[in-house]
Amino acid sequence: MINKAWIFLFAAAIFETGWTYALKFLSFANLKLAWTTKENISQASFPFIAYVILGGANIYCLSESLKEIPTATAIAIWTAVSLVLIKICDVVYFKSPTNYQEIFFMSLIVIGIIGMKQYAAS
Numbered sequence: 001m002i003n004k005a006w007i008f009l010f011a012a013a014i015f016e017t018g019w020t021y022a023l024k025f026l027s028f029a030n031l032k033l034a035w036t037t038k039e040n041i042s043q044a045s046f047p048f049i050a051y052v053i054l055g056g057a058n059i060y061c062l063s064e065s066l067k068e069i070p071t072a073t074a075i076a077i078w079t080a081v082s083l084v085l086i087k088i089c090d091v092v093y094f095k096s097p098t099n100y101q102e103i104f105f106m107s108l109i110v111i112g113i114i115g116m117k118q119y120a121a122s
Helices: 004-025 028-034 040-065 071-092 100-119
Strands: none
Touching: 004 040, 004 071, 040 071, 071 100
């Protein structure tokens, strides 16, 4: 059965994925323009606001999960799940090309996540 710490860990990975894309679209040059032109406010500030909120939620959820899950296990799974989610978003939303080798190695990561979750001492 999955407990609260594991839910926090997977939530942290989801927030990490969102935080990564907020960082990708964050432009400090546009953010400075937002203070002078009203049209740019929402366009420039949304990635910054998302960056702050998602980053905070990521750190909160990860810190809650670390209270029950061993640190090495939690960080390994958090990183791996984030990586897989980022790749899925790249392929589905941004139409990034992929190949069988990437799918194979992502499958190995997923198998590792399942194995670590199954046999983690928590």
